[in-house]
Amino acid sequence: MIRVQxxxxxxxxxxxxxxxxxxxxDIEVVATSTGAEAADTVKRLRPDVVLxxxxxxxxxxxxxxxxxxxxxxxxxxxxxxTFDSDEYIVTALRSGAAGFILKDTEPEQLAxxxxxxxxxGVVLSxxxxxxxxxxxxxxxxxxxxxxxxxxxxxxxxxxxxVLVAEGLSNADVGARIHLSAGTVKxxxxxxxxxxxxxxxxxxxxxxxRAGLLDGQGRGETLGRGPGQRGDTER
Numbered sequence: 401m402i403r404v405q406x407x408x409x410x411x412x413x414x415x416x417x418x419x420x421x422x423x424x425x426d427i428e429v430v431a432t433s434t435g436a437e438a439a440d441t442v443k444r445l446r447p448d449v450v451l452x453x454x455x456x457x458x459x460x461x462x463x464x465x466x467x468x469x470x471x472x473x474x475x476x477x478x479x480x481x482t483f484d485s486d487e488y489i490v491t492a493l494r495s496g497a498a499g500f501i502l503k504d505t506e507p508e509q510l511a512x513x514x515x516x517x518x519x520x521g522v523v524l525s526x527x528x529x530x531x532x533x534x535x536x537x538x539x540x541x542x543x544x545x546x547x548x549x550x551x552x553x554x555x556x557x558x559x560x561x562v563l564v565a566e567g568l569s570n571a572d573v574g575a576r577i578h579l580s581a582g583t584v585k586x587x588x589x590x591x592x593x594x595x596x597x598x599x600x601x602x603x604x605x606x607x608x609r610a611g612l613l614d615g616q617g618r619g620e621t622l623g624r625g626p627g628q629r630g631d632t633e634r
Contacts, residue, residue, distance in 0.1 A: 402518045405431045405447040407438040407464065408480060409456040413503060417451060417510070424511040435459035439467045447475050449517050451501060454479040454488050462492060469496040469598065476517045496599045499523030499567075522567035522601055550610035552594050560587045562612055565604035 404427060406417045414432035421427045433441045435456040442450060450468060454461040461479060468474055479492045479500040489500055499522045501513055513523050553561065563573045570584040579587075588600070597603050607613055 402427045402449060402514060403430045403445070403447045404428065404514060405433065405438070405441060405445065405450045405475075407433050407435060407450060407456075407461075408453040409434055409458060410453075413453070413480070420507045420510050421514060424514075427511055427514055435461065435464050438464045442468055442475060443471065446473075449514055450475050450477045451480050451514075452477055452497075454481045454492060454500070462488060462495060465492060465495050465497055476520075478513075478517050478523055493601045494605065496602065498599065498601060516567075516569075519569040519571070520600065521569050521572075522604070524567070546595070546606045547610045549595050550606055550612070553591060557587055557591050557594070558612060560584060561591055561603060561607050564588060564591070564600050565607050565613055 404421055406414050406421075406429060408414050408417075418429040418432055421429050430445050430447055431441050435453065436458045438450070438452065438459075452461050452464060452468075465477055465479070468477055474496075476498045477496065479489070479497050480503055481489070481500055482503050492500065498517055501510070501523060505513065516523055550558075550561075559577060560573055563576055568576065569581075570588060571581040573579070574581045574584045591603055592598065592600075595603055595606050597606065604613075
């Protein structure tokens with residue numbers, strides 16, 4: 401079962417997401433909470449996925465995100481928002497969010513997005529992908545420490561990084577380049593360590609700054625995550 405916590409200041413949103421997700425055979429909403437209660441609830445119940453409202457009156461969603469990301473074995477966090485042009489999205493992604501879900505997402509798509517997150521994929525709309533990967537003019541230079549770290553990657557690690565930037569899970573990356581999911585997991589772990597980042601999204605941002613995604617249209621494919629849940633992925 402994929403264990404989910406929904407965090408939102410509106411009771412109607414919390415109950416609606418809970419009702420929709422609990423209808424899926426492989427998903428259980430273990431908690432719903434306001435922002436003020438979110439971090440303590442995560443520590444107590446250890447969900448696999450947290451759906452976190454990016455704007456709440458009681459506590460800022462970005463503050464909650466950063467607190468959750470400091471926890472050992474932190475859950476995957478996706479931000480909930482009303483608009484895919486929300487100016488806080490890029491900040492959230494740079495802070496470790498694995499993507500975002502629009503609050504008006506079709507019910508039949510919501511469970512699939514949660515499965516994507518649980519399997520290590522990235523959930524973004526095409527507009528948000530363009531904002532994240534192309535919204536900041538210019539690439540990093542050779543003096544950019546992040547770009548220099550990308551240069552430390554092996555050819556295989558660069559190949560894996562580009563596929564990770566597409567939003568693929570370890571299993572899907574392995575299927576694409578004929579490696580086992582375990583081998584891909586080892587590559588992803590090495591990539592995150594070499595790049596000194598804590599999430600796949602942050603690694604994708606560095607890939608863009610280093611020019612690895614140029615001319616390949618991959619900024620539009622980040623929302624295409626895997627369809628099934630796999631092993632826990634870094």
